[in-house]
Amino acid sequence: MRMGLLALRAAAAVLVVAVGACARPPTLGSVLKDRYPGYQQVLPATSVSLSDRNYEFVPGTIMSAVELRPASRNEAALWQADPIYCPPGYPLSDVSWRDKSPTRVTYNFDLSLRRALHLRKAKADLNLEENEIEFIRRVTIRVDSPRTYSIRGHAPVPRHVKACVDAIMKRPGIQKIRGIIVGNVHVDVLFKDDASVMAKWSVANKISSSLGVGALKGESYTISGDNLVFGADLVRVRN
Amino acid sequence: MLRYLLPAVALCTAVSTAHARDFGLERFADIVSRTYPGYSVFAPFIEAPSSNDPLHFQSGYLGSVWRATRERGRAQGGTYSHGDLGLYCNPNQAVMPAPRNTLRIQDWRYKTEITVTGEFTVSGARPEDTIFKLSAIDAKYIKDVTVDIKNAVKYAAPFDILINWSNDALARCPSFNKVLTSAIAGDVTVKIYFVAGVSATLQFDIASKVKANLGFNVTPVQIGTTDKPAMVLTEGNQIFAVTVLPAPLR
Numbered sequence: 001m002r003m004g005l006l007a008l009r010a011a012a013a014v015l016v017v018a019v020g021a022c023a024r025p026p027t028l029g030s031v032l033k034d035r036y037p038g039y040q041q042v043l044p045a046t047s048v049s050l051s052d053r054n055y056e057f058v059p060g061t062i063m064s065a066v067e068l069r070p071a072s073r074n075e076a077a078l079w080q081a082d083p084i085y086c087p088p089g090y091p092l093s094d095v096s097w098r099d100k101s102p103t104r105v106t107y108n109f110d111l112s113l114r115r116a117l118h119l120r121k122a123k124a125d126l127n128l129e130e131n132e133i134e135f136i137r138r139v140t141i142r143v144d145s146p147r148t149y150s151i152r153g154h155a156p157v158p159r160h161v162k163a164c165v166d167a168i169m170k171r172p173g174i175q176k177i178r179g180i181i182v183g184n185v186h187v188d189v190l191f192k193d194d195a196s197v198m199a200k201w202s203v204a205n206k207i208s209s210s211l212g213v214g215a216l217k218g219e220s221y222t223i224s225g226d227n228l229v230f231g232a233d234l235v236r237v238r239n
Numbered sequence: 240m241l242r243y244l245l246p247a248v249a250l251c252t253a254v255s256t257a258h259a260r261d262f263g264l265e266r267f268a269d270i271v272s273r274t275y276p277g278y279s280v281f282a283p284f285i286e287a288p289s290s291n292d293p294l295h296f297q298s299g300y301l302g303s304v305w306r307a308t309r310e311r312g313r314a315q316g317g318t319y320s321h322g323d324l325g326l327y328c329n330p331n332q333a334v335m336p337a338p339r340n341t342l343r344i345q346d347w348r349y350k351t352e353i354t355v356t357g358e359f360t361v362s363g364a365r366p367e368d369t370i371f372k373l374s375a376i377d378a379k380y381i382k383d384v385t386v387d388i389k390n391a392v393k394y395a396a397p398f399d400i401l402i403n404w405s406n407d408a409l410a411r412c413p414s415f416n417k418v419l420t421s422a423i424a425g426d427v428t429v430k431i432y433f434v435a436g437v438s439a440t441l442q443f444d445i446a447s448k449v450k451a452n453l454g455f456n457v458t459p460v461q462i463g464t465t466d467k468p469a470m471v472l473t474e475g476n477q478i479f480a481v482t483v484l485p486a487p488l489r
Contacts (some may be wrong), residue, residue: 044275044423046393047340054336056395068276080276083395083421083482164399170489222413 007114028187028232029075031141032231035103039148039181039231043068048227050093056081057180057229059095059151060088060158062168062237065175078236079175084199086168089159096154100146100181107139135203136197142186143230150179151189169239179233262352262361263371267386270347271480272316275393275423279309280318283454284477287394288335288425299478300333301396301421302404304415304486319417319483328405328412339393341423350383372452377445382432384449388479391425402488409487418488423480426473429453433468446470449451 029041042065049055056063069078127234168174191200268280288297305327307319321327351370352361357379359368370378396404405418431449433442439461446459455474463469 044278044341044393048338049339052337054397055339061354066277082277082400083393084398084484085395086399087397135349161397161399163402166396167402167489168398225340 024229027075028141028185028230029069029078031103031105031143032076032181033071035105035143036100036143036148036181036231038233039179040071040079040234041230042079042232042234044081045111045185045225045228045230047225048180048229051091053089053091054087055092056083056085056087057177057232058087058090058092059177059179059233060155061147062086062160063175064168064171064173064178067232072148076231079232081232084168084171086160086164088156089161090156092149094156095149095151097147097149100148100183102146102183103143104110104143105141108137124215126135135191135199136189137192138188138190140186140188140190142188144181144184144186146181148179148181152178169237172239174237174239175234176237177232178235180229181231182227182229184224184226185228185230186222188222205228246428258321259365259367259369261310261318261369262313262359262364263369263373263374263384264310264318265347266349267347268310268312268316268318269314270344272312274342274344275480278421278423278480278482279316280312280322281422281478281481282318283452284427284474284479285454287422287476287478288333289476295329295333296330298327298329299396299419299424300329300335300404301419302330302333302401302408302421303419304328304405304408304412305417305419305483306415307417307483309483319481326415328408328415332407333404336394336396338394338424341391341393343425344386344388348383348387351378351381351384353379359362363456366484371449373445373448376446380433380437380441380445382434384432385430387428387430388425389428391423393421393423395421398488405486405488416486417483418486419481420484420488421482422478424476424478426475427477427479428471428473429455430462430469430471431459432463433470435466435468437468439468442468442470446472 029044032039032041046057048057064082066080067077067084068080074220189204191203252289256300264282264415271278271280277417285299286297288299305321307321310318310320312318353359353370353375357375359375366375370381371384373381401418409415429449431446433445442461443459450457450459450472453472455472457474459470459472461469462471
């Protein structure tokens with residue numbers, strides 16, 4: 001009887017951990033990892049430009065970038081795109097593109113459910129303290145009209161400026177952009193009714209690091225951007 | 240010689256506090272760094288160059304060289320202060336690249352870190368420290384400050400073009416040590432919320448100092464009520480964040 005109870009408790013513990021590992025609060029990094037594999041998050045997020053040959057996110061561009069957070073089991077890597085780059089000499093409109101499926105991910109922070117789904121993991125994924133996560137009711141990330149531009153397969157011939165490539169290859173951390181993902185990105189955070197204004201400000205500021213800074217409106221917090229390059233397929237270039 | 244510009248307009252009030260910490264800018268530098276990784280605050284803000292500058296006198300062109308010093312943010316990021324010297328040198332063929340939309344900073348809020356008696360509450364603070372260049376004596380009347388930046392755009396150019404532009408500027412100003420390599424500009428609105436009971440004259444006086452220290456030209460406008468006095472300053476197309484590399488670029 002006693003052994004049976006212990007086995008039941010152990011099974012329940014394993015189940016809680018297993019469920020907790022699957023259900024995590026969404027961040028833009030986790031949405032990229034789950035829904036658009038192969039793309040890494042790049043900041044500062046920038047709007048797309050189809051016609052400018054000097055646009056810094058045309059696939060084929062060689063650029064200096066710093067990895068701010070490596071890829072993990074749950075999230076795509078986060079990169080800082082430095083404004084040091086050599087464009088490939090053609091505009092983005094010359095690059096083939098494909099529509100992707102829109103995404104909507106919601107995570108509810110209902111108290112009982114949250115405890116069952118492993119509070120420690122939730123805190124880590126949103127980078128919040130225990131008292132801060134108490135203020136949040138729900139997080140939703142929505143990506144509309146996503147499309148990818150890629151030079152894999154059929155690609156225009158790059159015509160990099162030699163002086164540019166010679167100079168940039170002397171610098172560390174050089175990456176080549178093989179593709180980008182563009183879309184209308186919205187992050188909505190709903191706070192609990194009893195959260196104070198200062199608590200909301202504090203939590204909103206911390207969450208905003210996943211995309212940038214959004215708007216705090218009453219009980220909710222919204223980050224949004226249209227036609228944003230929110231991910232890139234980067235490959236290291238050997239100097 | 241005409242390209243050797245001295246934009247000393249309202250920028251040099253901080254000479255005596257050149258090494259003082261500015262807690263307002265430190266906090267703002269953190270939020271700028273989080274929103275635009277790799278970028279630092281450029282203070283005072285400057286108007287982005289436009290087509291109304293045929294002789295290229297204006298500051299803020301990519302590839303221009305500067306004498307600028309960097310102060311660290313509270314947690315990350317930093318601030319390039321150019322107010323103390325205000326010297327820069329533009330390339331001959333200075334052209335601002337096409338702007339691209341980027342993320343905006345929306346209603347960022349800073350609560351002052353001073354007591355009602357005008358003393359800083361931040362550890363390690365000294366009497367000469369400031370908040371947006373205001374002394375603690377003035378800043379004690381401020382409850383908080385919000386910054387809202389609309390229509391944020393990013394300027395960037397290919398590396399070989401930046402090298403050519405900056406080498407051109409350096410040929411005439413070889414002692415300048417920093418190259419402006421990218422900039423983010425936007426329509427900046429600063430709202431200053433005062434503690435209740437502050438006179439209109441004092442509000443205007445403090446807002447005017449903030450205006451001068453941020454490099455604004457507009458007149459502060461009163462927007463609050465008697466219970467919640469406030470003033471607002473709005474200036475369009477201001478460069479508030481930059482990336483800077485040591486000169487010469489290589």
